[in-house]
Amino acid sequence: MGKISAFYTMPHPPIVIPEVGQGEEKKIKRTSEALEKVAIDIENIKPDTIIIITPHGPLFSDAIALSFENSIKGNLGRFRAPGVSFDMEIDMELTERIIQYSENENIPTADITKNTGARYGVEYGLDHGTMVPLYFINRKYKDYKLVHITYGMLPKIQLYKLGMCIRRAVEESSTNAVFIASGDLSHKLTHDGPYGYSPHGPKFDKEIISLLKEGDALGVFNMDSSTIEGAGECGLRSYYIMFGAMNGYDIKGNLLAYEGTFGVGYAVMGFSLRESSIDMHKLLIEQNQKRTKEKLENPNPYIRLARESLTHYLTYGEYMDIPSYVTEEMKKLKRGVFVSLKKEGQLRGCIGTIFPVTKSISQEIIRNAVEAGLHDPRFMPVEEDELEEIDFSVDVLTEPERALKEELDPKVFGIIVRSRGKTGLLLPDLEGVDTVEEQLSIALQKASISPQENYTIERFKVIRHS
Incomplete structure (x- = not known):
């Protein structure tokens, strides 16, 4: 019976690699030392396979991407270090098993090869979210195969379930594996950083580190969506999958290093696990069902109307009539209205009118909710089975x-x-x-x-x- 022997979160700043940093890596020495410690731990474990979840491979809105050829290559040429190169063997048997178990749970996957990559318009190769952690590992230990997974923009409960599928695939093999959740924290910690500053940045980093140390999966899944969006992070979805792979355990995180020197948060953590009788997956589903019920029963007539308008149009192909719960103000006043849709904290559509083009606020909402869901050129049209996952907001403009x-x-x-x-x-x-x-x-x-x-x-x- 196989097992996942260790779990780590590892950041992926190319600048931490001396060939890239050219001396700048010394400014994040604690991060470098922590990454080296993880590499030593992995050397002692001697895993057959390293499973790495990355944000920077082929990213799909509706599927998980898994590299699916016998080998995969990459180098850090785009960071002015082409000599830092990798040629890794893929664990095809385990990858195929993960794909099979995921599809059995209705988690959509995309197997990425040179041919399918060309068809999808993506490159088959290693990304820096993978190569930076492997740089440190490979200096200590190289006798392993790789499972290379890029998370998709799926609902977080599906990402958690993917983690469960990964662990099941390992346990039903003879593989001794290590799991790495690659990701940086907020990219908006300082005004002079490459992405600027947001107050959400430091708040996000402090909160996520605390939750990871406590192994609080519920807390991680309940983080405020505006904080997540404002922080500009790239690691959270890797963590959702990691928590799924740790389902059924009490978890404690050991923070090995945290630095935000360059305006981006880098956290290196290891985890200790102890068997638990709590089924976190079940708790997350129950919580999600409760949240969905509250969302659908939102008493605010503006939000209710926007949701029901798009739902009605997707069901019947026509605009709905003005319902009885609409207020007199919504019936009588004419105003510009913006309707915004978000899914998992990410914008899913937004259409608005500066000046009213209908006879009332209510009609403006009905019209713009449909436009935001179906005709925002930046996004594919919303599908009916997405509606429960979408949050609506309505902005009413006062008269200029x-x-x-x-x-x-x-x-x-x-x-x-x-x-x-x-x-x-x-x-x-x-x-x-x-x-x-x-x-x-x-x-x-x-x-x-x-x-x-x-x-x-x-x-x-x-x-x-x-």
Whole structure:
């Protein structure tokens, strides 16, 4: 009987590799030392296979990608270190078993080869989310095969179930395996970092590290979606899968290092496991069902109308009539309305009107909910079986009023700029838009209006229902 002998979270900053960092890696020495410690641990375990979950391989919105040829290569040439190269043997038997068990649980997978990669428009090869951890491991131990998995943008309960399938596949083989969840934490820790600063960044890192140390899967799955989105992380979905592979155990995390020197959070952790009678998967399903029930029974008439409008259209192919629960204000007032859809904290569609094109707020919501779900050109149309996973929000714009520059406040007011038939709009309280100058600059750019042109400014507020 096989087993997963150890679990680790490992970050993947290429700069930690001396050939890439050229001395800069010394600024994250604790991370480097922790990665070396993990490599020594793995050398002592001597696994047959290392299973690694990465964010940076072929990423699909609707499937898990598994590398499925006998070998896979890669190098760090895109980070100016082509000499750092890898040629790894894939554990085909275990990978095939994982695919089989996943598909039996209705978890969609995509086996990636050179041929299928070309068909999908992706490259078959190792990514830096894999190569950075393997760089440290391979200096200590090389006698292993690889299972190379890129997480997909599936519901997190499915990712958890994937982890369970991975462990089952290992246990029903004779493989001694190590599991690595590759991922960085927030990319928005400092103003001078490559992705800028968000207050969600430090908050996310502090919270996720605490939850991982406690082995609190429920806490990780219940993290605030706006915090996750604002943090700009890439490791959380790897952790969902890792927790699934640890289902049935009490978990404690050992933080080996955390650094945010370059504006991105790097956490290295190992875990100790003790058998438990608690079925975390069952608890997560029950919690998800409760959350879905609360979502569907949302008493806010704006949210309810947006959800029911898209649901009705997907079911019957036509716009719904205005229902009885709609308020008099929603029936009588005409306003611009934006309807936003999010799935697992990620935008799934957003369409709005600056000025009303229908006779009332309620009709505007009915129309724009359908537009956001089906006709946002950035996304595939929403399908009926997705609706339970989608959160709706409705922004109602107050009537715009003329304003001077000194009367603006980007946290309170959105703005509309106009010049010779060109119009640009920017909603209020957007992350990264902190000054009036930034707000005006972006709005003018959106409208293709030169700052030297004569233009008018209008301001408005947004009443958000979410």
